[in-house]
Amino acid sequence: MNPRSRAVFCALGLTTLAFSQTNPDQPSRGAVLYSAQCAVCHGSEGDADTVVARFLRPRPTAFRDGSFKLVSTTNGVPTEEDLVQTLRRGMPGSTMMSWDWLPESDLRELAREVGRLAVRGRAAALQDTALVAGRPLTLEEATQRAARELTPGPAVDVGRAAGGDAGEGKRLFTVHCAACHGADGRGLAQIRQWQQESTYPWPRDLTLGVLRGGGSDHDLALRIRAGMPGAHMPPTPLSSEQTADLVAHIKSLLPPDANERHLQRRQTVPVARLEEAPHGERDEELAHVPAMRLPLAPLWWRDEACQETWVRAAHDGTDLVLRLDWSDATRDDRARPDAAMGDGAAIQFARSADTPLLAMGTLELPVNVWRWHAYDPHETAGMTDVLERSLHQGLDVPMTDWKPRPRTESIEMSGVASAASAIGGGLPVRVTTRWRDGRWTATFRRALRARDSHEVDLQSGPVLIAIAIWDGSIDPHPGSKSITTWHVLDLRP
Ligand code: HEC
Numbered sequence: 001m002n003p004r005s006r007a008v009f010c011a012l013g014l015t016t017l018a019f020s021q022t023n024p025d026q027p028s029r030g031a032v033l034y035s036a037q038c039a040v041c042h043g044s045e046g047d048a049d050t051v052v053a054r055f056l057r058p059r060p061t062a063f064r065d066g067s068f069k070l071v072s073t074t075n076g077v078p079t080e081e082d083l084v085q086t087l088r089r090g091m092p093g094s095t096m097m098s099w100d101w102l103p104e105s106d107l108r109e110l111a112r113e114v115g116r117l118a119v120r121g122r123a124a125a126l127q128d129t130a131l132v133a134g135r136p137l138t139l140e141e142a143t144q145r146a147a148r149e150l151t152p153g154p155a156v157d158v159g160r161a162a163g164g165d166a167g168e169g170k171r172l173f174t175v176h177c178a179a180c181h182g183a184d185g186r187g188l189a190q191i192r193q194w195q196q197e198s199t200y201p202w203p204r205d206l207t208l209g210v211l212r213g214g215g216s217d218h219d220l221a222l223r224i225r226a227g228m229p230g231a232h233m234p235p236t237p238l239s240s241e242q243t244a245d246l247v248a249h250i251k252s253l254l255p256p257d258a259n260e261r262h263l264q265r266r267q268t269v270p271v272a273r274l275e276e277a278p279h280g281e282r283d284e285e286l287a288h289v290p291a292m293r294l295p296l297a298p299l300w301w302r303d304e305a306c307q308e309t310w311v312r313a314a315h316d317g318t319d320l321v322l323r324l325d326w327s328d329a330t331r332d333d334r335a336r337p338d339a340a341m342g343d344g345a346a347i348q349f350a351r352s353a354d355t356p357l358l359a360m361g362t363l364e365l366p367v368n369v370w371r372w373h374a375y376d377p378h379e380t381a382g383m384t385d386v387l388e389r390s391l392h393q394g395l396d397v398p399m400t401d402w403k404p405r406p407r408t409e410s411i412e413m414s415g416v417a418s419a420a421s422a423i424g425g426g427l428p429v430r431v432t433t434r435w436r437d438g439r440w441t442a443t444f445r446r447a448l449r450a451r452d453s454h455e456v457d458l459q460s461g462p463v464l465i466a467i468a469i470w471d472g473s474i475d476p477h478p479g480s481k482s483i484t485t486w487h488v489l490d491l492r493p
Pocket residue numbers: 034037038039040041042056057058059060061067068069070071078083086087091094095096097099110111114212230
């Protein structure tokens with residue numbers, strides 16, 4: 001930004017959303033962080049048109065459109081504090097994780113970068129419109145107007161949010177909310193069905209307790225009074241007393257742990273030190289190790305997708321054993337003609353103290369992935385080939401002996417596109433699995449010591465891990481799974 005336009009922006013008082021003082025030749029800290037951590041989903045220009053974004057529902061927000069869900073202002077523009085809050089908490093029910101492991105100053109820088117992208121996007125749109133109308137705008141004029149339009153308005157007065165009357169709240173809900181959320185708060189089935197496959201957000205089933213913006217009285221009152229502009233949920237103008245009544249009613253619909261259940265916040269997974277690390281087959285020993293619950297976010301949201309896994313970890317100074325345990329009503333280890341993946345699980349390890357990109361690392365910070373699939377999709381692809389030939393050429397291929405075999409591997413990955421060229425194979429990881437009564441357990445075991453530089457070395461203390469779970473019966477393609485954010489595996493050799 002040149003000095004003149006900077007003066008203009010300062011004059012407009014744009015300290016909240018739009019700009020931080022930066023040297024135009026030097027990318028700001030916010031821009032650097034954004035391109036390292038956020039661009040993979042939200043796009044380097046904030047248009048959310050990325051390869052990863054296509055696999056995600058809800059889709060990552062296109063900041064260029066300047067439309068947000070979690071706001072506290074009367075004009076629907078988020079303040080810097082709103083954005084920082086969102087970054088701290090993440091948006092449960094989506095792949096927008098919590099970033100609260102970053103220092104506060106970085107969160108502010110990121111919030112400003114989001115603001116800058118919104119202004120830039122709006123300015124470009126204004127220029128386009130002006131051009132069509134035959135009254136072209138210079139970039140500077142357009143940027144000024146965009147910044148003015150995207151200046152947060154006055155704060156919504158939430159008033160008293162607590163201590164309302166749930167009975168009266170129920171009546172108000174029928175009047176103001178049931179048209180979208182249904183009288184029972186479960187979201188109108190018709191709308192849900194119609195919108196399930198589209199990118200349009202459907203009115204939330206409040207009984208599921210998935211809250212993008214928090215479940216405190218204040219948070220809920222804010223959602224009611226400010227609406228969720230990015231989700232087409234309108235603000236409802238109610239008195240402070242009525243808002244409190246509605247909040248009381250909503251809380252009666254929400255499950256008790258709604259505020260915490262889906263939070264994708266970094267946690268520490270303890271690792272027990274045992275005399276001898278249990279072998280996967282011998283269940284009882286690991287069963288005594290306390291299990292840690294980690295929430296999962298389905299890349300493609302469906303209410304029935306896997307949303308949590310339990311982790312148990314132990315080591316004996318030589319080997320590490322990690323057991324994942326999750327619910328899955330159907331055992332999908334049968335071959336499927338489309339060669340999509342069956343059930344599976346993977347643990348991704350960072351190889352340095354820095355946090356790699358969650359989407360399978362980068363060239364600079366590659367990750368090591370231990371992966372198990374109930375059957376090898378490549379093998380199945382070969383089999384469908386054989387089947388076709390036997391059908392069309394009358395070959396008599398004995399298929400009765402063929403059983404899908406599970407596939408286990410440890411691979412190095414350096415980005416989403418590296419899946420095909422991942423370095424790995426071999427058998428440094430052993431996995432034993434069991435499916436019983438609608439639950440899988442998968443027990444991964446490997447030596448603490450890495451065999452080579454492509455593998456994570458586990459001898460020197462805590463490492464970052466992230467987990468993925470595939471459910472073959474509902475995940476429509478290999479990219480579709482449920483994931484955790486990065487957590488600390490508290491290894492103390
Ligand atoms: C794995 C993909 C992914 C990554 C990486 C990611 N986000 Fe998001 N983000 C999302 C998704 C998906 C949504 C939309 C959630 C929704 O609409 O309910 C979102 C929404 C948002 C929103 C919108 C909030 C609102 O009020 O509507 C902001 C702001 C945001 N992300 C900032 C960031 C920043 C900053 C980073 C990097 C530090 C980041 N995101 C990294 C997936 C991602």
